[in-house]
Amino acid sequence: MSREAGGSKDSQKHRRLHWSEFSRFAARIGHTLEAVTETEDWMLEFFVWFLVAGAMKPGTLANYRASLSVIQDAAGQDISHAMRSRALKLERRDRHGKHRARTPQEFSELLCAAEKLDDGVVHVIRLMRWLGLRMREALMCGRSLESWRDLILQGDRRLPVERGAKNGRPRRTEVLADHVEETLDAIDAALAFCRDRDFELITGCHDDLKSAKARLKSRFDQLPMRKELGSHSLRFTYAVDFGNAALDRGIPPVEVLTQLSDRLGHGPSRVKMILEVYCWQIRHRFPDKMRLPVDFTPLKKPDRTKPSSPATASASERMQPDKGDGRRRRWPARGRRAATHHAGSQRAHRLT
Template sequence: MSKLSSEMKALAKKAGGSFKTVNDRIHITKRFSEHLRALNIQIQRVEQIKVRHIECYIEERLEHPRLTNKALGLSGASRNGTRRAITPEHYQQVMEKARAEDAGLAAALEIARLMGLRSQEAVQSSQSLKTWLKAISRGETRLKVVFGTKGGRPRYTTILDAGAVRKSVENALPIARQRNGRLIDKPDLKTALESWHKQAIKAGLKGEFSPHSLRYAWAQDAIHHYLAQGFSEKESLALTATDLGHGDGRGRWVKQVYGYRWKEE
């Protein structure tokens, strides 16, 4: 057990509470420690933990299908999405700022919005650009997401706008070539993700319109896409859940978390 894990476990016990509360708290600290280790973030003391580390962990957990109110100790609370799908106006503002600051960031953000990617998938999307472009050229309607997926499990995402996705991928390719195959020009995944979050915030992706709001917006577009094809609401939600990498049994969850306000928006 690392020094950080040991210290967090000790603090979890010291905070008191029932046996179950303490046990749940210890499990949370264990997951957080594993998250940091997976990103190769070398932290030995609790006092070294930065806000960005917590933000990155929370975003990852929000994307996890096993994240429940019960697991968070929020039984009885609403599970409706606390963040909103990014609006076209705000997205435009974000992209203008991103293009002015960093072409690679702008390319990754655009791909994330058009394909419903998680942050880590967007950061590592440069590794799949050539493959995606070939698939689009063949007329395929779904693209395989391999790098940065949850648990390393590849998933397929439906192409909602082939023209826009193709243009986005074509624009990203020369940027990646100039940056040793990367859109976020950092030497490793850890620093790339840190840069992604830092720059995204600077571009205006924060609060209810965090980077995850791009995925929210894609999810709502996907729901409308399937409804327009004649699928029922239940089928549309199940298909969208599958596209997002959650599995078709998570349709109700997607409606609550990703598509809570989709009818209004």
């Protein structure tokens, strides 16, 4: 179910671990779950308060609730009404974080320290800073560098990020208008470095992505990239430069936030988070009161009057194939191979 719901491999693994922890909690209170569909709302609410009593941080708690909601939704159960923060009166997580944008002097000092350590790390840092890439995106962008260079030379500043994007969602970043030369120079240098290395900027000990990511993280730990100046501060630097340049060109503040949210890969609906998190250092340049898209988008309430809705359908109804709600279900083909696959799916269904 977690695999069918999509997302990165880490997200799928965390969903399975979170739901397994919930099933063990249910067994401790005397309700052994043989299948995901046997879950009841009160069990989920009890589990949430159990985590709150254990002093779990609001951000981690939100991840647990999201994992349970995704699994239950894949099983045909809508539990959004039972896991809503407002209904449970849970503390909201503080998304302001601890990162900030780097000054030009701090960025130069970081590059000097990285040059003494690893040339590949230098290229990763420059790409993250000038294109606002995540660490995984910069690590895997080797085969995209040549096409990026060609687009910039053709006058196109929108570059597609197709490898390493979060949750597998391709996005398009944008070259900063005032730093086209620096960006092009960073791309050329990275391309020349990785062309003879199978387009890998960082190579791990096991010659796979996991070991390369671990190697890059260990290199970051050896550099002055901790706390407020961690690796994510490079994306903050890109965001501040983008916001300042867009405001200087006279673009409306809400449009600036919408564009920045899109360039960072968060989508157009996260403008409030972009303002409070990535742009907190230039918050004074935005009006105190703005009507952001999320401020006037009505909350869609689930229609509980339809007997065929996932939240109210009986167990027998949920087992029937969907015909009108648009959700696709996979039914095993006939034959011995299908029977084996179906048995494995049922076992995975019970074990999440």
